[in-house]
Amino acid sequence: MMAELLTTTALPIMLVGAMVGIASSAVGTFLVLRGNSMLSDAISHSIVFGIVIVWLLTKQQSGPVQLIGAALTGLLTVLLTEALASTKRVKQDTAIGLVFPALFSIGVLLLNIYANDVHIDTHTVLLGEIGFVWLDTLDIFGLPIPQALVSMSVMTVLNYAFIGLFYKELKLATFDPALAKTFGFMPSILFYVLLMLTSSTAVAAFDAVGAVLFIAFAIVPASAAYLLTDRLLMMFIIGALISIASSISGYYLAVYLNVSIGGMMAVMTGIFLMLAFLAGPRYGVITQLVKRQRARQAPVEPPPSV
Amino acid sequence: MVWLELLSDYTFQNVVIGASLLGLISGPLGCFAVLRRQSLLGDAISHAALPGICLSFIITGSRDIGGIIIGSLITGSAAALIMLMLTRLSRLKTDAALGACLSIFFAVGIVLLTYIQSTNNASQGGLEAFLFGQAAATLRSDLWVMGSITLVTLLLLAVFWKQAKLVTFDAEYARTLGMPITVIEASLTAMVALAVVVGLQMVGVILMAAMIVAPAAAARQWSRHLGGMLTIAAGVGIVSGVSGATISTLSRGLATGPLIVLTATVIVLISLALAPGRGLLWGVIKHYRQKSALQKQQLLYALYKHTADPSCTPSTLGSRRMLNKLKQQGYLTRSPRGDDGWGLTAQGQEEARRVVAAFEELAS
Numbered sequence: 001m002m003a004e005l006l007t008t009t010a011l012p013i014m015l016v017g018a019m020v021g022i023a024s025s026a027v028g029t030f031l032v033l034r035g036n037s038m039l040s041d042a043i044s045h046s047i048v049f050g051i052v053i054v055w056l057l058t059k060q061q062s063g064p065v066q067l068i069g070a071a072l073t074g075l076l077t078v079l080l081t082e083a084l085a086s087t088k089r090v091k092q093d094t095a096i097g098l099v100f101p102a103l104f105s106i107g108v109l110l111l112n113i114y115a116n117d118v119h120i121d122t123h124t125v126l127l128g129e130i131g132f133v134w135l136d137t138l139d140i141f142g143l144p145i146p147q148a149l150v151s152m153s154v155m156t157v158l159n160y161a162f163i164g165l166f167y168k169e170l171k172l173a174t175f176d177p178a179l180a181k182t183f184g185f186m187p188s189i190l191f192y193v194l195l196m197l198t199s200s201t202a203v204a205a206f207d208a209v210g211a212v213l214f215i216a217f218a219i220v221p222a223s224a225a226y227l228l229t230d231r232l233l234m235m236f237i238i239g240a241l242i243s244i245a246s247s248i249s250g251y252y253l254a255v256y257l258n259v260s261i262g263g264m265m266a267v268m269t270g271i272f273l274m275l276a277f278l279a280g281p282r283y284g285v286i287t288q289l290v291k292r293q294r295a296r297q298a299p300v301e302p303p304p305s306v
Numbered sequence: 307m308v309w310l311e312l313l314s315d316y317t318f319q320n321v322v323i324g325a326s327l328l329g330l331i332s333g334p335l336g337c338f339a340v341l342r343r344q345s346l347l348g349d350a351i352s353h354a355a356l357p358g359i360c361l362s363f364i365i366t367g368s369r370d371i372g373g374i375i376i377g378s379l380i381t382g383s384a385a386a387l388i389m390l391m392l393t394r395l396s397r398l399k400t401d402a403a404l405g406a407c408l409s410i411f412f413a414v415g416i417v418l419l420t421y422i423q424s425t426n427n428a429s430q431g432g433l434e435a436f437l438f439g440q441a442a443a444t445l446r447s448d449l450w451v452m453g454s455i456t457l458v459t460l461l462l463l464a465v466f467w468k469q470a471k472l473v474t475f476d477a478e479y480a481r482t483l484g485m486p487i488t489v490i491e492a493s494l495t496a497m498v499a500l501a502v503v504v505g506l507q508m509v510g511v512i513l514m515a516a517m518i519v520a521p522a523a524a525a526r527q528w529s530r531h532l533g534g535m536l537t538i539a540a541g542v543g544i545v546s547g548v549s550g551a552t553i554s555t556l557s558r559g560l561a562t563g564p565l566i567v568l569t570a571t572v573i574v575l576i577s578l579a580l581a582p583g584r585g586l587l588w589g590v591i592k593h594y595r596q597k598s599a600l601q602k603q604q605l606l607y608a609l610y611k612h613t614a615d616p617s618c619t620p621s622t623l624g625s626r627r628m629l630n631k632l633k634q635q636g637y638l639t640r641s642p643r644g645d646d647g648w649g650l651t652a653q654g655q656e657e658a659r660r661v662v663a664a665f666e667e668l669a670s
Binding site: 032036037038041084090091094213220222226227259262277 | 343344346395396398399400401402403404405406408410413414415416420424438512516518520523526559561568571574578584586
């Protein structure tokens with residue numbers, strides 16, 4: 001039964017999509033809360049540089065070396081950005097806009113030069129091919145498990161292990177960095193580890209969804225969750241649920257319309273964000289309008305008589 | 307000879323003119339984006355141009371540049387508007403709204419792109435080129451369109467110069483003067499979308515962000531005035547465009563877009579290091595000068611005041627390099643005082659007296 005399900009293409013693809021979403025929205029939640037969402041944009045572009053460099057050094061296109069390489073590239077991006085911003089000559093957002101296109105350009109040029117030897121093309125870099133994940137499988141317990149599913153599951157476990165272990169510290173560092181610092185939680189180191197996990201997740205998700213769509217999986221479910229709840233724990237749960245729902249609905253829509261599966265899954269995360277934005281039970285635009293209307297129509301209570 | 311041949315090459319001419327136009331428009335408009343802290347808005351708008359390009363292709367059935375411009379303008383501006391709406395009407399911050407718009411619009415673009423591919427239209431070839439740009443495919447007719455957009459944008463900027471300037475630096479004051487600041491802000495954003503449109507062909511939607519940010523960031527180092535900054539940014543844009551295009555043509559096969567972006571990045575780094583007044587290098591040099599001046603004063607002071615103290619010999623007080631330097635300046639000499647072969651000269655005594663006097667005056 002299980003083997004049968006995995007040999008069909010639909011389930012592995014949806015599972016990979018959901019896993020990409022769950023792993024990315026875990027780290028994305030903190031990025032959204034800290035106001036650093038665009039770092040996911042920067043990281044996902046500059047890991048192209050990291051992937052090419054690691055490939056040049058080790059000839060490995062995936063696997064643990066690539067994950068570590070990506071983590072270091074992510075760290076490099078953030079450190080370069082902060083170094084630029086700390087000169088006080090450019091602002092933080094300008095620094096981001098300077099660093100990642102430069103690293104991305106170097107990556108693309110290196111791909112250009114070694115185009116004949118390397119099996120990564122610029123198309124895959126941007127879009128990925130989630131539709132082909134079932135082609136590359138590993139045998140685990142006699143079941144053909146897609147390699148992308150294995151690496152995404154590893155990243156999901158790693159991300160949630162880190163978040164689970166340092167939940168209290170991360171929470172305080174996110175909502176009150178100054179207090180976290182006085183407690184000796186080293187908020188900046190926690191944040192660097194988080195960004196390294198973000199880049200490793202990005203490179204694991206790379207084959208499946210590419211550089212740009214990763215941003216959608218990292219930021220959009222977390223943003224939608226932010227509009228729906230005030231509790232950190234609920235943000236993770238809602239983010240994961242939206243990821244799963246986007247993955248399933250995106251897959252069937254994409255097959256029906258015969259379009260990019262990864263792209264459609266990302267579009268679905270956007271639909272959920274719009275729904276949360278408009279109809280969220282507490283902060284939704286429509287909800288707010290209705291509330292205001294009701295408040296206006298409610299009879300004014302007469303002041304209590306003395 | 308190579309240069310002459312190159313200059314008369316039709317494709318090369320087109321690429322260089324296109325790259326210059328891109329620099330001319332993205333530099334000045336980037337200045338406003340950077341100064342208004344919207345550096346990454348250009349990134350979002352350029353990613354959001356992709357669905358526009360695809361939509362125009364679906365509707366017109368061709369790669370007509372006019373349709374592509376209108377399409378990418380519409381979706382680019384829509385992305386910017388939705389971004390504003392998300393931040394104004396919900397509790398999402400700017401960064402999350404930007405990231406969401408950027409990635410979702412790009413995803414829609416990818417979906418439309420694959421839709422076009424699946425309908426198997428023969429003339430769809432080259433749509434993907436807009437991801438990374440395809441400078442070599444620039445036609446003369448494209449240049450006329452790009453040129454007109456650049457001209458109109460710069461003219462608009464010139465006409466509304468005062469308003470744009472005031473809204474950028476002091477929006478509140480502009481509001482009290484009764485200026486329609488929402489309209490002006492929206493038009494400045496829409497103009498970024500125009501710059502993006504010009505850059506699509508040259509550097510593509512992905513790297514356009516750098517063309518908005520880099521020339522402006524470089525120019526900011528050289529000038530304290532908006533007018534000067536805009537002029538320099540245009541210059542930096544043109545120089546990086548032309549040199550990137552030239553390197554790409556000479557190297558045969560290296561992509562133009564990334565080369566233009568890297569040239570601009572190098573110019574930014576040089577500007578950060580060398581710009582008069584703000585350059586980091588000058589700061590470092592000044593720091594070392596002050597440090598060595600202080601060491602020299604300390605050394606002379608100690609030699610003059612503590613002649614009797616045996617632990618105060620020149621070689622324990624200063625490094626060999628420092629001593630040699632002072633010898634060259636005529637303050638120290640190798641012979642007279644016996645202890646370790648260094649001693650103050652007459653000129654050194656004089657200078658030391660001055661240092662001590664200055665120090666004691668400061669202390670009292």
